[in-house]
Amino acid sequence: MTVPETSTVDQLILQHLDTANLPESSVDLVFAALLGQSDLDAALGGATTARPAASPENVGAAEPIGTYLSSIEVCGFRGIGQGSRLDLTPGPGLTIVTGRNGSGKSSFAEAAELALTGDNKRWAGRASVWQDGWRNLHASEEPYIRVRLGVDGHRNGAAVECHWTRDGGLADRTSFLQVTGQPRQSVADLGWDRPLELYRPFLSYAELGGLIGGRPSEMYDSLQRILGLGRLVEVENMLKTARKAMDGLRPQATAQLPALRSALAAHPDPRARQAEESLAGKDADLDRLELLADTDEHADTTATAPLRQLDVLELPERNQAAEIVDRLNAALRDLAELAGTPAEEARALARLLGEAISNHEAHPDQPCPVCGGRTLDTAWAEQARTELRRLTQRAERIEGAHRSQRESRRALRDFLPVIPRAIGADLTGVGLDTGAARAAWQRWDELLGSDDPRRIADEALETFDAVVAAVQPLQAAARAVLERQRQAWRPLVDQLRAWVATARKSQRAAENYTALRKAITWVQGIGQQIRNDKLAPVARDATTIWNTLRQESNVDLGAIRLAGTGTSRRVDLDVTVDGTPGAALSVMSQGELHSLALALFLPRATIRESPFRFLIIDDPVQSMDPVKVYGLAKVLDQVARDRQVVVFTHDDRLPAAVRHLQLKARVLTVSRLARSQVTVDHDGKGDPAARYLDDAWAIARDGTMADKIRSTVVCNLIRDALEYTCQEAIRRRDFRAGRPIMDTETAISDANGLRPLLALALLNDAGRVGELPGALQRLHSDARRVVAAVNGGAHGDHQGAPLTSLVDDARRVNERLARS
Amino acid sequence: MTPQQLLDAAAVLLTTPSPTMRRCWQRACASLTRVALEQALDGYWKRVEPTAARCPMRHQLLALSAVAGDEVTALARSAWYGLCRAVHHHTYELPPTVAELHGWHREVTALLALLDQPPR
Numbered sequence: 060m061t062v063p064e065t066s067t068v069d070q071l072i073l074q075h076l077d078t079a080n081l082p083e084s085s086v087d088l089v090f091a092a093l094l095g096q097s098d099l100d101a102a103l104g105g106a107t108t109a110r111p112a113a114s115p116e117n118v119g120a121a122e123p124i125g126t127y128l129s130s131i132e133v134c135g136f137r138g139i140g141q142g143s144r145l146d147l148t149p150g151p152g153l154t155i156v157t158g159r160n161g162s163g164k165s166s167f168a169e170a171a172e173l174a175l176t177g178d179n180k181r182w183a184g185r186a187s188v189w190q191d192g193w194r195n196l197h198a199s200e201e202p203y204i205r206v207r208l209g210v211d212g213h214r215n216g217a218a219v220e221c222h223w224t225r226d227g228g229l230a231d232r233t234s235f236l237q238v239t240g241q242p243r244q245s246v247a248d249l250g251w252d253r254p255l256e257l258y259r260p261f262l263s264y265a266e267l268g269g270l271i272g273g274r275p276s277e278m279y280d281s282l283q284r285i286l287g288l289g290r291l292v293e294v295e296n297m298l299k300t301a302r303k304a305m306d307g308l309r310p311q312a313t314a315q316l317p318a319l320r321s322a323l324a325a326h327p328d329p330r331a332r333q334a335e336e337s338l339a340g341k342d343a344d345l346d347r348l349e350l351l352a353d354t355d356e357h358a359d360t361t362a363t364a365p366l367r368q369l370d371v372l373e374l375p376e377r378n379q380a381a382e383i384v385d386r387l388n389a390a391l392r393d394l395a396e397l398a399g400t401p402a403e404e405a406r407a408l409a410r411l412l413g414e415a416i417s418n419h420e421a422h423p424d425q426p427c428p429v430c431g432g433r434t435l436d437t438a439w440a441e442q443a444r445t446e447l448r449r450l451t452q453r454a455e456r457i458e459g460a461h462r463s464q465r466e467s468r469r470a471l472r473d474f475l476p477v478i479p480r481a482i483g484a485d486l487t488g489v490g491l492d493t494g495a496a497r498a499a500w501q502r503w504d505e506l507l508g509s510d511d512p513r514r515i516a517d518e519a520l521e522t523f524d525a526v527v528a529a530v531q532p533l534q535a536a537a538r539a540v541l542e543r544q545r546q547a548w549r550p551l552v553d554q555l556r557a558w559v560a561t562a563r564k565s566q567r568a569a570e571n572y573t574a575l576r577k578a579i580t581w582v583q584g585i586g587q588q589i590r591n592d593k594l595a596p597v598a599r600d601a602t603t604i605w606n607t608l609r610q611e612s613n614v615d616l617g618a619i620r621l622a623g624t625g626t627s628r629r630v631d632l633d634v635t636v637d638g639t640p641g642a643a644l645s646v647m648s649q650g651e652l653h654s655l656a657l658a659l660f661l662p663r664a665t666i667r668e669s670p671f672r673f674l675i676i677d678d679p680v681q682s683m684d685p686v687k688v689y690g691l692a693k694v695l696d697q698v699a700r701d702r703q704v705v706v707f708t709h710d711d712r713l714p715a716a717v718r719h720l721q722l723k724a725r726v727l728t729v730s731r732l733a734r735s736q737v738t739v740d741h742d743g744k745g746d747p748a749a750r751y752l753d754d755a756w757a758i759a760r761d762g763t764m765a766d767k768i769r770s771t772v773v774c775n776l777i778r779d780a781l782e783y784t785c786q787e788a789i790r791r792r793d794f795r796a797g798r799p800i801m802d803t804e805t806a807i808s809d810a811n812g813l814r815p816l817l818a819l820a821l822l823n824d825a826g827r828v829g830e831l832p833g834a835l836q837r838l839h840s841d842a843r844r845v846v847a848a849v850n851g852g853a854h855g856d857h858q859g860a861p862l863t864s865l866v867d868d869a870r871r872v873n874e875r876l877a878r879s
Numbered sequence: 880m881t882p883q884q885l886l887d888a889a890a891v892l893l894t895t896p897s898p899t900m901r902r903c904w905q906r907a908c909a910s911l912t913r914v915a916l917e918q919a920l921d922g923y924w925k926r927v928e929p930t931a932a933r934c935p936m937r938h939q940l941l942a943l944s945a946v947a948g949d950e951v952t953a954l955a956r957s958a959w960y961g962l963c964r965a966v967h968h969h970t971y972e973l974p975p976t977v978a979e980l981h982g983w984h985r986e987v988t989a990l991l992a993l994l995d996q997p998p999r
């Protein structure tokens with residue numbers, strides 16, 4: 060059997076992706092899809108996908124732990140009354156269980172299937188009358204099924220058991236798994252659910268018909284599952300779903316555009332004009348639109364700037380003005396009081412008096428130098444000093460009043476500066492009349508510009524009040540206008556923002572859509588390739604099996620292909636009848652269809668990934684021509700090289716073919732006595748070693764044949780018998796010792812020749828041939844002699860005892876060896 | 880007749896069965912093929928081990944694997960037991976099909992070629 064490619068679909072896709080002629084965006088999406096739905100969503104959203112490496116060391120997954128059947132024990136189930144056990148050798152090899160119809164052999168097969176799978180294909184879906192008759196009434200115990208398993212690497216393996224209470228239905232059973240030396244577990248712990256679905260190792264005659272007779276899509280699905288190709292469909296569907304979603308998103312921006320356009324057109328805001336401009340081109344300028352949506356400022360400065368200025372304009376407090384006016388009034392009052400004495404005159408007089416006083420101090424009691432009259436004596440000096448102080452103070456007061464008046468006027472100017480541009484501007488465009496405010500303010504300006512401080516002091520407050528009275532409503536109106544503008548624009552901003560988001564999404568969707576379309580086309584193409592690559596080995600096996608099986612049927616099986624998609628998926632069998640491409644299945648007979656089903660089934664059950672190293676086939680020969688049975692025997696022998704094949708059959712054709720073709724198959728006979736007492740017969744012609752020895756006996760007694768060739772043939776046959784028995788003994792012993800079955804098989808095939816095999820069987824080491832004589836002596840007193848004779852005689856130089864007694868001795872040695 | 884002549888006669892029956900033979904030409908064909916096999920083995924034993932030629936066919940086939948190897952024996956066994964079944968009357972079985980007869984014919988032809996080679 061060819062072992063199919065074990066690399067997973069993912070790895071194959073990754074390998075193909077390396078050399079794919081695809082745009083980067085599509086490659087990213089395929090990667091993301093392989094990683095899973097969330098990664099795909101992220102990638103569609105624009106995230107970068109971490110690319111898994113197509114690591115070659117991952118290729119070739121580990122083989123699952125192989126499981127073989129060790130025995131099937133049944134009590135009170137279907138045809139079997141009292142407990143009866145079918146013993147099998149856990150390991151590769153062909154076992155044929157024969158028995159007449161109703162002997163209970165199928166009961167073993169069904170029991171094993173029910174225990175391990177919880178179901179039975181033959182009875183599944185049948186009317187309840189079929190299901191209800193499961194219980195055998197001849198059992199004195201409560202019914203049970205016990206299937207012992209040889210699990211690779213597990214000492215003594217495990218057992219799966221089903222128990223029923225005295226009057227429970229078929230479904231009322233308790234099932235459990237018992238690994239030797241461990242507590243009971245659920246059967247589900249075997250983890251066989253999926254493998255059972257994929258590689259179901261049970262096949263009954265009824266099922267063989269259904270395998271091909273079903274709908275074409277079912278056959279496609281089952282083949283696809285076997286090959287682990289479901290993943291392809293999964294990835295493809297994921298991408299397709301994404302494509303559909305993208306396809307829905309793609310036109311959304313365009314669909315919403317007319318609504319936006321009309322909203323913009325109807326809007327007076329100049330930003331709407333700019334937005335319209337941005338939308339005018341073939342591709343909308345999304346960045347600019349976004350910017351527009353984000354600017355809170357009214358873009359038109361001629362109208363808005365004055366409004367904003369009005370909005371922020373702060374009118375000073377009135378009491379501040381009142382204070383200044385008070386100061387001004389005070390200054391004016393001072394000036395009025397001192398009227399008539401101008402400051403300069405007072406100062407000049409003061410200076411003159413000062414000089415006179417200085418002169419008097421230098422030259423006391425002299426007459427006045429200016430008028431030459433009165434003598435300037437001390438009394439005068441005293442009088443003059445007082446006058447000087449008075450004059451100086453007066454001058455200072457006048458100067459102070461003047462300064463205060465000037466400062467007050469400046470303060471008033473600072474208090475309310477010249478008319479702001481906003482009030483000077485023409486705002487009739489936005490429905491504001493600045494006239495009153497302007498007039499009031501101009502009056503203020505004009506007032507402050509006047510030369511008459513008295514008027515300023517008198518009218519300042521009044522004028523200021525007028526300004527406030529005119530400006531405050533204007534300000535309120537300006538604020539209202541601004542607010543109106545903002546209110547009118549905001550919904551449009553929202554709409555614009557939403558549309559830009561949609562547009563970006565649509566843009567991305569359009570890009571994604573293109574990338575996805577390419578990715579899907581690519582995945583489909585690669586999928587087809589992977590499908591057929593994966594199918595090829597199975598198809599090759601099936602074709603080989605068919606060619607062996609058909610035994611010159613005029614139907615040729617060529618390529619097998621998985622074709623079509625969706626509901627039209629089917630398996631194309633390239634069948635030619637007498638060299639003419641035929642209408643395929645319709646021209647084939649029932650027997651041929653069964654053979655074809657078998658040809659397709661056997662590769663499924665022998666696939667490397669399957670944990671089932673056994674396969675149970677119930678009555679495959681029923682509708683086969685006698686000659687096809689020979690082909691079947693050869694095929695089963697081939698499969699049994701690395702699988703444990705258990706075949707149940709109701710007549711002697713298969714065992715006969717096995718005997719005629721000298722195949723190493725164990726044949727067990729199931730017979731049913733009264734009261735459903737089923738016995739399994741292990742001896743007689745069932746054992747290949749016994750068959751070899753029978754043949755050897757026949758030749759040994761044939762006096763016609765020359766001694767030389769006779770002894771060669773006899774010795775060859777005895778050697779075959781002993782080798783077979785050695786192999787079986789090794790298998791049983793190693794299994795009990797918990798040795799991995801693959802190791803055992805390797806050791807057996809490595810032990811080349813009778814002596815190494817005997818050493819392996821008796822001394823557990825094929826290399827210890829030197830110690831073999833002692834071991835043989837311990838086995839049986841004749842053993843050494845028989846082995847020596849057989850080894851010599853098989854090479855044409857047997858001498859000594861008559862051949863018949865050699866065969867007799869060999870029988871005894873073989874029996875002892877079988878029990879060792 | 881030599882084994883080859885017998886095979887040729889069988890081949891004629893296979894392609895153009897005589898109308899007078901009605902339904903028995905299949906068995907006749909099988910018989911001819913079987914005789915060809917027997918004679919071929921007979922000739923082989925006469926050259927290699929004359930005593931074996933007189934033995935029953937079961938013994939001859941057992942001896943064959945010791946002398947001529949597994950490939951030859953497998954061919955001979957497959958053809959012999961198939962032909963035996965076809966030649967002998969079995970109450971519930973129909974005569975062999977043309978395809979089956981072709982198959983055995985081919986096997987015996989191949990066997991003849993192998994037996995003609997010098998023994999190992």
